[in-house]
Amino acid sequence: RKLEGGVMCPSYRATRNEKDVTRGRANTLRLAISGQLGADALSSDEMMDTLKLCVSCKACRHECPTGVDMAKMKIEVLAARAATHGLSVRDRLVGYLPRYLDLASRFAPIANWRNRSPLLRTLFETLA
Numbered sequence: 001r002k003l004e005g006g007v008m009c010p011s012y013r014a015t016r017n018e019k020d021v022t023r024g025r026a027n028t029l030r031l032a033i034s035g036q037l038g039a040d041a042l043s044s045d046e047m048m049d050t051l052k053l054c055v056s057c058k059a060c061r062h063e064c065p066t067g068v069d070m071a072k073m074k075i076e077v078l079a080a081r082a083a084t085h086g087l088s089v090r091d092r093l094v095g096y097l098p099r100y101l102d103l104a105s106r107f108a109p110i111a112n113w114r115n116r117s118p119l120l121r122t123l124f125e126t127l128a
Helices: 010-015 022-033 045-051 059-063 070-085 089-095 097-105 108-116 118-127
Strands: none
Touching (some): 022 045, 045 070, 059 070
């Protein structure tokens, strides 16, 4: 839990909250895998809340004496969540981008116009 120098989880450095340190995340995952948090704990909203600030930087893997790799664990949780709840619209849009890129590029002038307009930009940002 270093706050200066060396390598340390950037989300813990920013929040200084125990749930954002690798140990807290790993303990939550351990409890979920062992069934102590319920049957669907691995794909739950609470698990996603635990991992949402993990940026997959792998600092934990380099600093942890046991080599805990939260980035790999986060991938497994995301896969379990996708298997249970399916992909979100955002995930589908990004994942299938190569399929509709040519079509989307035709709308670039409209998107650029929206981004240049302060009123439209604010409106779309509040809707997202």
